[in-house]
Amino acid sequence: MKMRSIAVANEKGGVGKTVTVINLAAALTLENKKVLVVDMDPQANATRGLGIESWDGKPSVYDLIQPPGQVNLSEAIAKTAWEGLDLIPGDVDLAGAEVELVDVEGRENRLKDALTGLSADSYDFVLLDTPPSLSLLTVNVFAYAREVLIPCQTHPYAFGALAELHETVTAVREEINPEISILGIVPTFYDGRTRVSQQMLSQLQADERYRHLLFKTVVRSNTTIAESAAVGKPVVFYRKGSFGAIDYSDLAVELLQKA
Helix, strand or coil: CCCEEEEECCCCCCCCHHHHHHHHHHHHHCCCCCEEEEECCCCCHHHHHCCCCCCCCCCCHHHHHCCCCCCCHHHHCEECCCCCEEEECCCHHHHHHHHHHCCCCCHHHHHHHHHHHCCCCCCCEEEEECCCCCCHHHHHHHHHCCEEEEEEECCCCHHHHHHHHHHHHHHHHHHCCCCCEEEEEEEECECCCCHHHHHHHHHHHHCCCCHHHECCCCCECCHHHHHHHHCCCCHHHHCCCCHHHHHHHHHHHHHHHCC
16 A cells, blocks of 8 residues: 555634544554654644643654754654554644745745655554644645645634635646645534534535535534543544544545545
């Protein structure tokens, strides 16, 4: 199986982007896949959600993208508590990276250059978390990734964010990375008891622009996901029978079918 690099992105915050990275990565390991998570969000929530503190002195992705390369790739990869699940930690210093890299030649390819050392048999998947805005960090992720997975909250503001991200990916494909494409859209925070969630899911399923990209798996609202993130443990390991664990396990299986 060829290594797949997938950016999990949405220019709107609060849509379940980071929890999707954490829990999809963990669910893929349960399908006997080796996964590397790259945390490119300055908030470093994916790092904490995988039980690693980004400020404990370990090299981070920030160090990795600094010219001329302050650390080797192998130094920046941290082992998590779970077999087959590794992490390149995020760091709050990423917030200043855009200013620091503004005059650096090839600044949009710093991450791509740093990850070229990953051999094809090192991992089955590289999942990349992105900031909740279009930034140089996001562009770096898109310059490297081949696929974009979009968590889409079943909320009225969702369609505007989808359109913006689609335009961004199109621009990146034309100017920087011709191999990038949108893998699919995952409905998140779905609550079947509310009319709003029901209506938004129906609109996504009916919309000619997006329905062919829509995953069948819907991630339901589930407080257990937040609980698991708070203790630094993916929900599939924290509480296997929860809606969150079931939904992300289903998503992993569906993702593997979209090879």
